[in-house]
Amino acid sequence: MISRLCMIGVGLIGGSLCRALKAAGAVGSIVGCGRDPMQLERAVELGVIDSFETDIAKAVSDADVIVVAVPVGAMPAVFAAIKGHLKPGAVLTDVGSAKGSVVLAAREVFGGDESYFVPGHPIAGTEKNGVEASFAELFNEQRVILTPLEVTDPAATQVIHKMWQAAGAEVISLSVEHHDEVLAATSHLPHVIAYALVDTLARMHERREMFQFAAGGFRDFTRIASSDPQMWHDICLANKDALLDMIRRFSMDLADLAKAIEDEDSATIKATFNRAKQARDQYC
Numbered sequence: 001m002i003s004r005l006c007m008i009g010v011g012l013i014g015g016s017l018c019r020a021l022k023a024a025g026a027v028g029s030i031v032g033c034g035r036d037p038m039q040l041e042r043a044v045e046l047g048v049i050d051s052f053e054t055d056i057a058k059a060v061s062d063a064d065v066i067v068v069a070v071p072v073g074a075m076p077a078v079f080a081a082i083k084g085h086l087k088p089g090a091v092l093t094d095v096g097s098a099k100g101s102v103v104l105a106a107r108e109v110f111g112g113d114e115s116y117f118v119p120g121h122p123i124a125g126t127e128k129n130g131v132e133a134s135f136a137e138l139f140n141e142q143r144v145i146l147t148p149l150e151v152t153d154p155a156a157t158q159v160i161h162k163m164w165q166a167a168g169a170e171v172i173s174l175s176v177e178h179h180d181e182v183l184a185a186t187s188h189l190p191h192v193i194a195y196a197l198v199d200t201l202a203r204m205h206e207r208r209e210m211f212q213f214a215a216g217g218f219r220d221f222t223r224i225a226s227s228d229p230q231m232w233h234d235i236c237l238a239n240k241d242a243l244l245d246m247i248r249r250f251s252m253d254l255a256d257l258a259k260a261i262e263d264e265d266s267a268t269i270k271a272t273f274n275r276a277k278q279a280r281d282q283y284c
Contacts, residue, residue: 002163003028006063008056008078010034010043012125013095014069015134017167018048023136026166033059043131056081060090065159068094073234075102079109086116091156093118093163097183098238099147099176112151118160119147121179122169123187127226140168147176184242189250191232192243194225 005021007014010032021027032040032049033056040052053059060066060082068078075096086092096102099119106114124142126133144164148157157173164171174182201210236243260268 001026001028002065002159004063004065005030006033006060006066007031007049007069008033008059008066009069010040010049010052010131011069012129012131012133012138013122014067015043015048015131016124016136016138017067017069017095017122018043019134019136020139020167021163022047024166024168026163031059031063039131046131048131048134057085060085061087063087064090065163066090066092068092068096071228071231071234072096072098072101072238073230076105076109079105083109089116091116091118091159093120093160095120095122096238097121097187097235099179101238103147103149103176114149115151115153116156117149118152118157119149119176120160120164121145121147121183122164124169125227127223129228137168139164142169144169144171145179146171146173147179148173149176180239180242184239184246188235188239188243189246191224191227192236192247193250194222195229195232198222198225 002021005018005027007018007030010018014032018027018030018032022030029051030049032043032052033054034040034052035054037052037054040049040054043049044052056078063086066082066086068075068082070078075094082092094102096119099121102119103114106117106119110117122139122142122144124139124144126138146157146160146164148154161171204210257269257272259265260272
């Protein structure tokens with residue numbers, strides 16, 4: 001059981017983790033931290049957190065575990081505010097979708113002393129934002145990836161591993177580099193495509209008609225374009241190299257498919273669609 005947890009960023013992910021740990025009886029008290037007192041007050045009203053602070057230094061000072069659940073672009077500033085204020089034995093983790101930039105920020109701020117830092121990323125979420133959208137079951141049977149560093153204390157990793165298990169998640173470990181490559185392909189690229197497609201249609205002259213006649217497939221595919229633009233802006237820049245590799249690869253494959261359609265190359269079109277269907281049915 002975590003005696004006192006500090007959640008920096010009480011939104012969908014942070015709020016859902018708080019709810020899940022409370023439901024599991026895995027935490028004593030939770031202090032929330034953020035920039036908007038009204039949102040934090042609402043989190044208290046909803047029972048997501050027990051108290052709140054807008055001063056990060058005060059919020060983390062008595063916490064046994066600190067979870068940073070802010071956009072990856074805000075991580076450096078949060079780490080800087082945390083530095084020097086953790087009590088001995090406290091464990092720090094995050095939920096960022098791009099680990100390389102987060103680890104780099106931690107190293108720059110903490111000066112090489114990251115033995116208490118366990119980078120993490122829950123592979124869960126919805127297109128909705130804010131504490132009002134949080135719910136305790138978000139992580140049930142979902143994967144959480146931890147990317148502990150060579151200097152990370154195994155005991156600290158175990159604390160975060162158990163925390164996520166208590167929230168209902170399946171916990172696995174990957175290297176920072178492997179994590180960012182996998183997520184660029186399976187999460188970051190799909191979001192970029194969804195945003196780009198909706199933006200293309202929205203800028204067409206007949207945009208109202210386009211969306212009026214959009215069927216369920218379009219809504220399903222583009223649902224993630226309703227996600228927080230700032231968060232995904234930060235992720236794109238934080239995982240730039242791996243994401244650009246995937247965009248280039250996808251662009252080449254899309255160009256090949258366009259050429260097959262132009263040439264009425266039925267064999268290539270069918271082969272592409274069949275491979276995709278088989279892979280989707282097998283792995284998803």
